Amino acid sequence: MINGIGLLQNGYAKNATATAILHRRIPNEPPKCVASSGNYLGLVDGRQILDATGGAAVAAIGHGNARVKAAMMRQMDEVSYVHTSFFTTTASEELGRMLIDSTKGQMARAVIYSSGSEAMEASMKLARQYFLELSQPDRTKFIARKESYHGTTIGALSMGGHLARRKFFEPLLLGNITHVSACNEYRGPMEGESVREYVARLARELDDEFERLGPETVCAFVAEPVSGAALGCVPAVPGYFQAMKAVCDKHGALLIVDEVMCGMGRTGTMHAWEQEGIVPDIQTIGKGLGGGYQPVAGILIGHKVITAITNGTGAFAHGQTYQGHPVACAAAVEVLRIIQEHSLVDNVRRMGALLGRMLKQRLSTHDHVGDIRGKGLFWGIEFVLDKATKQPFPPAMHIANGITDKGLAAPYNISLYYGTGTVDGRCGDHILLAPPYNVTETDVKIIVNLTVRVIEDFFADDIQIDF
Structure with a gap:
C-alpha cells in the first residue's frame, strides 16, 4: 500500500477506498453503518439514523439485543x-x-x-x-x-x-x-x-x-x-x-x-x-x-x-x-x-393502531398522498400525481426513491423503505413503515413527525409538478 493506492496482481492500480461490493445502485455507494442499538443505526460520519422500517421489515425487536x-x-x-x-x-x-x-x-x-x-x-x-x-x-x-x-x-x-x-x-x-x-x-x-x-x-x-x-x-x-x-x-x-x-x-x-x-x-x-x-x-x-x-x-x-x-x-x-x-x-x-x-404482538396491535391513526391524521389531506393502508406495524403510503383520478407519477420522476433518499439525509436521518410499480408493476410509488415490535408511543410519534416532514419537504422543495 503506497499513499492509499493498492497494487493489484494484474498490474493496474485502484484507489484503496473504492468498494469491491456490487451495491444495489451503481455507482452510488451507500453510507457505511458502523454501530447499532435499539431503533438506531450509527453511520461512519457520526449520524444516528432512525430505522423506521427494520430494514425490509426484518428487525422485529430492534438492533443490538x-x-x-x-x-x-x-x-x-x-x-x-x-x-x-x-x-x-x-x-x-x-x-x-x-x-x-x-x-x-x-x-x-x-x-x-x-x-x-x-x-x-x-x-x-x-x-x-x-x-x-x-x-x-x-x-x-x-x-x-x-x-x-x-x-x-x-x-x-x-x-x-x-x-x-x-x-x-x-x-x-x-x-x-x-x-x-x-x-x-x-x-x-x-x-x-x-x-x-x-x-x-x-x-x-x-x-x-x-x-x-x-x-x-x-x-x-x-x-x-x-x-x-x-x-x-x-x-x-x-x-x-x-x-x-x-x-x-x-x-x-x-x-x-x-x-x-x-x-x-x-x-x-x-x-x-x-x-x-x-x-x-x-x-x-x-x-x-x-x-x-x-x-x-x-x-x-x-x-x-x-x-x-x-x-x-x-x-x-x-x-x-x-x-x-x-x-x-x-x-x-x-x-x-x-x-x-414481553407480549410484543399485543404491542404491535396497540402501536400499529396509533401509527395508522397518526399517519392518516397528518397525511390524508396531502395533495399527493393517495392511500394510507396497513395492519399492525406494517404501513404503506401510496403517492399519486392526481388525487381525484388516482393517476400515478411517471416512473422517471423517481418519487419513492427520492423520498427515501431525502429521509436518509440530514436533518431528517430516518430510514424509509421505497417501493415502485405499485399500480401495475411499472408505474406507482409508495413507501413502507415497519418499526420494531417494541416501539413506544414516543417512538411512534417521532417516526410519524419525521416521515411527515420528509414527505412535505420533498413535494415542496424537490420536484416541480405542472398540471
Missing part, C-alpha cells in the same frame, strides 16, 4: 454447524416446536431455511410432491397474483407478478405459473361495487383461471395476506381469503400463503392468516423470524400435506446445505422468546 447475541454465542460453543441429513440440534428442534405451537397445532411441521426465496422454492416443490404422493402427476401449475413479490430466485421470481422485477429475466422464468388480480381495496373495486361483490368477482376470476388451465393440472394458489414491498402493505378485504380457499378446495388444490414479510407478529397476530378465518396448507415465513440477527426463514406445513408424504415416500425430496442452521435457529428461538415474554 444482548440476549440474542448471547444465545448465538452459546449455540456456537455447543455446535455451529451440522448437516441435517445426519444430525439434528436442540436449537432447531426447539424452534420447530415453538413455531408449530404458535399455530395452536393447526400446522404440523416446520423446515428452516436461510431466505424467503428459498422458502418459496421449497413450497413449490413440496406442493408438487404432495400431488405425486396422491398419484396426481398432472398437477404442475400454479396460480399467483399480479403486483406480487415472492422472492428473487428463478422459481420465486416466476411466482411473483411484479412486472418491473421480472422484466430482465422473462425469458428465464417458468411457464407453468399464471397470475390473477391482486386484492387491492384502493384500486381494485369498480365504481359502486361493495366489498362482498368485489370478493365475489375475484373468486370468479380465480375459479375461471382454474377452469382455463384445467383444475386437475393446478398445484396451488399463492398469495400474501398483506402485500409486502411490491404493492405496499395492502391488506386483503374481509372475506377474501375465505373465498379464495373455497375455490382451492373446490378444485382440490392447495393454498400457499406467503408471510415472509407480513408474518411472525408483524401485522398484529403471530401469523397473518389468523385474522382471515382460514388455515393454509403451506406457509412461508422469514424476515421477522430471526429479527435480522441471522439469515433465517422457513415453511410451515399443514397436516394433510405431511400425512400424504408420511404415508407415501416418507421424505421431502428437497434439502439445502444450511437448512436448520443451529446458530440461525438459536437466534430465532431467542427472538421468539422475547416477543412472547
Whole structure:
C-alpha cells in the first residue's frame, strides 16, 4: 500500500477506498453503518439514523439485543454447524416446536431455511410432491397474483407478478405459473361495487383461471395476506381469503400463503392468516423470524400435506446445505422468546393502531398522498400525481426513491423503505413503515413527525409538478 493506492496482481492500480461490493445502485455507494442499538443505526460520519422500517421489515425487536447475541454465542460453543441429513440440534428442534405451537397445532411441521426465496422454492416443490404422493402427476401449475413479490430466485421470481422485477429475466422464468388480480381495496373495486361483490368477482376470476388451465393440472394458489414491498402493505378485504380457499378446495388444490414479510407478529397476530378465518396448507415465513440477527426463514406445513408424504415416500425430496442452521435457529428461538415474554404482538396491535391513526391524521389531506393502508406495524403510503383520478407519477420522476433518499439525509436521518410499480408493476410509488415490535408511543410519534416532514419537504422543495 503506497499513499492509499493498492497494487493489484494484474498490474493496474485502484484507489484503496473504492468498494469491491456490487451495491444495489451503481455507482452510488451507500453510507457505511458502523454501530447499532435499539431503533438506531450509527453511520461512519457520526449520524444516528432512525430505522423506521427494520430494514425490509426484518428487525422485529430492534438492533443490538444482548440476549440474542448471547444465545448465538452459546449455540456456537455447543455446535455451529451440522448437516441435517445426519444430525439434528436442540436449537432447531426447539424452534420447530415453538413455531408449530404458535399455530395452536393447526400446522404440523416446520423446515428452516436461510431466505424467503428459498422458502418459496421449497413450497413449490413440496406442493408438487404432495400431488405425486396422491398419484396426481398432472398437477404442475400454479396460480399467483399480479403486483406480487415472492422472492428473487428463478422459481420465486416466476411466482411473483411484479412486472418491473421480472422484466430482465422473462425469458428465464417458468411457464407453468399464471397470475390473477391482486386484492387491492384502493384500486381494485369498480365504481359502486361493495366489498362482498368485489370478493365475489375475484373468486370468479380465480375459479375461471382454474377452469382455463384445467383444475386437475393446478398445484396451488399463492398469495400474501398483506402485500409486502411490491404493492405496499395492502391488506386483503374481509372475506377474501375465505373465498379464495373455497375455490382451492373446490378444485382440490392447495393454498400457499406467503408471510415472509407480513408474518411472525408483524401485522398484529403471530401469523397473518389468523385474522382471515382460514388455515393454509403451506406457509412461508422469514424476515421477522430471526429479527435480522441471522439469515433465517422457513415453511410451515399443514397436516394433510405431511400425512400424504408420511404415508407415501416418507421424505421431502428437497434439502439445502444450511437448512436448520443451529446458530440461525438459536437466534430465532431467542427472538421468539422475547416477543412472547414481553407480549410484543399485543404491542404491535396497540402501536400499529396509533401509527395508522397518526399517519392518516397528518397525511390524508396531502395533495399527493393517495392511500394510507396497513395492519399492525406494517404501513404503506401510496403517492399519486392526481388525487381525484388516482393517476400515478411517471416512473422517471423517481418519487419513492427520492423520498427515501431525502429521509436518509440530514436533518431528517430516518430510514424509509421505497417501493415502485405499485399500480401495475411499472408505474406507482409508495413507501413502507415497519418499526420494531417494541416501539413506544414516543417512538411512534417521532417516526410519524419525521416521515411527515420528509414527505412535505420533498413535494415542496424537490420536484416541480405542472398540471
